Amino acid sequence: MSVKTPWKDYIGDVPFTLDYFEGSMFEAVEKIADKYPNNIAFDFMGKPTT
Numbered sequence: 452m453s454v455k456t457p458w459k460d461y462i463g464d465v466p467f468t469l470d471y472f473e474g475s476m477f478e479a480v481e482k483i484a485d486k487y488p489n490n491i492a493f494d495f496m497g498k499p500t501t
Contacts, residue, residue, distance in 0.1 A: 488501065489501055
């Protein structure tokens with residue numbers, strides 16, 4: 452089976468395929484928190500939380 456993708460020549464630098472994280476949302480957040488421990492995770496009513 453062949454799939455026609457005439458638009459692929461017009462997407463510029465956007466990758467044709469994407470790599471998705473294989474894990475839960477908790478694992479994704481945990482991974483980023485470990486990588487950037489001092490970054491603000493969210494700000495609620497003026498109180499930032501790392």
